[in-house]
Amino acid sequence: MSLDSRGEKARVFFALWPDAANAARLHAIAQQWHRSLGGRVTREDTLHATLVFIGDIALDRLQSLLDLAEGIQTPSFDIDFDARGCWKHNHIAYLGMRQLPEALQNLHFELAARVGEAGFSIEKRPFSPHITLIRKAACDNAARDISINKNPAEPVTWMVRDFVLVKSSIGANGSRYEQIGRWPLLEDKPTS
Numbered sequence: 183m184s185l186d187s188r189g190e191k192a193r194v195f196f197a198l199w200p201d202a203a204n205a206a207r208l209h210a211i212a213q214q215w216h217r218s219l220g221g222r223v224t225r226e227d228t229l230h231a232t233l234v235f236i237g238d239i240a241l242d243r244l245q246s247l248l249d250l251a252e253g254i255q256t257p258s259f260d261i262d263f264d265a266r267g268c269w270k271h272n273h274i275a276y277l278g279m280r281q282l283p284e285a286l287q288n289l290h291f292e293l294a295a296r297v298g299e300a301g302f303s304i305e306k307r308p309f310s311p312h313i314t315l316i317r318k319a320a321c322d323n324a325a326r327d328i329s330i331n332k333n334p335a336e337p338v339t340w341m342v343r344d345f346v347l348v349k350s351s352i353g354a355n356g357s358r359y360e361q362i363g364r365w366p367l368l369e370d371k372p373t374s
């Protein structure tokens with residue numbers, strides 16, 4: 183595992199990462215939106231939904247994040263990404279969900295609590311899970327095309343079986359992500 187050779191700090195966040203098939207479906211939607219929204223389509227291999235954003239931390243604190251994630255014991259779940267949106271304030275076109283699954287809320291809450299207990303300062307904004315499909319999107323042009331109410335999205339149903347810790351660094355073409363840990367969620371026991 184290579185962490186950071188240049189500095190003392192790493193920019194990190196916990197996230198949900200799609201498998202290859204879902205990443206391809208999401209990317210296809212992004213390319214379709216791009217025709218009306220313009221902007222910069224998220225690279226297929228970087229599509230994700232942030233679970234808990236931590237930000238810049240000293241490298242020697244990374245181990246405590248790996249340790250706290252180890253203890254997470256929440257069940258796996260499905261997400262329907264069935265809501266399209268474009269935030270005008272930051273020009274981000276995204277897929278979200280109309281209904282936040284309880285298991286996702288719990289996973290977020292559990293992780294955020296542990297991150298806070300470990301002494302990290304965490305984002306105080308309400309949890310708003312989404313996948314950024316396009317940056318610098320012309321949201322104004324597209325209200326009709328991607329309005330959540332007028333044109334509900336065909337859902338991308340995603341089975342969430344694990345979560346990851348990601349290190350983000352600035353690359354030549356925007357942020358570069360490196361997964362530095364992956365933890366499974368609990369599988370449902372078969373019913374008999």
Ligand code: ATP
Pocket residue numbers: 193195231232235305314317350351356357
């Ligand atoms: P770029 O900043 O180069 O456009 P990016 O936003 O994907 O790319 P980061 O800024 O490292 O890269 O953010 C990583 C992830 O964390 C992204 O999903 C981003 O939306 C989310 N994020 C960034 N800052 C915050 C924050 N203050 N609170 C919550 N989530 C955040």
Ligand code: MG
Pocket residue numbers: none
């Ligand atoms: Mg950013």
